[in-house]
Amino acid sequence: MDQRIVVIDFETTGLSARTGDRAIEVAAVEIIDGQVGRHFASLMNPGVHVPSFITGLTGITNAMVRSAPDSMAVMRGLAQFVEDAPLVAHNAAFDAGFYGHEMRMQGIDRENPFLCSLRVARRIYPRAPNHKLSTLADYVDIPMQGTFHRALADADLTARIFVTMCGDIRARYGIRSLSVALLERLQSVRVASADAWLTKVGYEETAGTR
DNA sequence: TGCCAGGCCCTCTTTAGGGCCTT
Numbered sequence: 001m002d003q004r005i006v007v008i009d010f011e012t013t014g015l016s017a018r019t020g021d022r023a024i025e026v027a028a029v030e031i032i033d034g035q036v037g038r039h040f041a042s043l044m045n046p047g048v049h050v051p052s053f054i055t056g057l058t059g060i061t062n063a064m065v066r067s068a069p070d071s072m073a074v075m076r077g078l079a080q081f082v083e084d085a086p087l088v089a090h091n092a093a094f095d096a097g098f099y100g101h102e103m104r105m106q107g108i109d110r111e112n113p114f115l116c117s118l119r120v121a122r123r124i125y126p127r128a129p130n131h132k133l134s135t136l137a138d139y140v141d142i143p144m145q146g147t148f149h150r151a152l153a154d155a156d157l158t159a160r161i162f163v164t165m166c167g168d169i170r171a172r173y174g175i176r177s178l179s180v181a182l183l184e185r186l187q188s189v190r191v192a193s194a195d196a197w198l199t200k201v202g203y204e205e206t207a208g209t210r
Numbered sequence: 211t212g213c214c215a216g217g218c219c220c221t222c223t224t225t226a227g228g229g230c231c232t233t
Contacts, residue, residue: 009232010232010233011233012232012233013233014215014233015215015216015232015233016214016215016216016233017215018215018216019214019215021215021233024233051233053233054233057233058233089232090231090232091217091218091230091231091232092232093215093216093217093218093231093232094215094216094217094231094232094233095232097215097216097232098233116218118218118230118231118232119218119219122218122219122230130230130231131230131231132230132231132232133231133232149233190219191218191219191220192220
């Protein structure tokens with residue numbers, strides 16, 4: 001894939017922006033020419049309390065958030081880093097919800113398309129024990145660098161898993177031009193028929209170059 | 211008062227239910 005894409009991960013106060021939860025940390029990692037490149041990462045202060053459960057899960061404390069830049073500054077920096085790139089997240093519905101919510105709260109108009117590494121993984125690695133980020137890292141033999149449930153470590157790991165998945169798709173099915181559009185199509189193919197669909201796509205691409 | 215996320219995905223389905231995944 002020669003298009004610049006950006007992997008994004010939020011740490012938040014809970015599971016839903018709609019019920020008042022807010023982002024407290026964000027990281028974005030770019031992928032260019034199939035290689036992991038620059039990153040953007042920051043804690044952010046939305047002015048809300050961090051629940052003890054979240055501190056236990058992430059290690060992010062109320063003191064850390066209070067001394068962080070406010071949400072406006074961080075989301076502006078994130079918008080500059082992301083630009084108009086397609087975004088990738090593990091369980092994208094979650095991160096897309098917070099991305100849209102936090103951008104709107106700061107008056108920033110962004111409509112980046114999202115790809116879901118979880119949905120792709122379910123189709124490419126149907127035999128994995130499960131499709132949690134940590135399990136997938138073990139399954140494709142990628143070591144974690146950093147701490148789970150911190151934004152930069154999770155985004156970087158997601159980026160390296162995504163690059164590996166794209167490489168496996170190319171190698172397994174003979175697909176050379178692995179575009180964002182093709183991955184969006186793959187996400188909508190039923191899990192049970194993804195293997196046959198990718199085989200067909202690879203065959204058609206090979207036939208088209210003869 | 212009682213409840214409190216929500217989209218994806220499979221199956222003992224489709225007039226539904228429950229597990230998976232994210233924090």
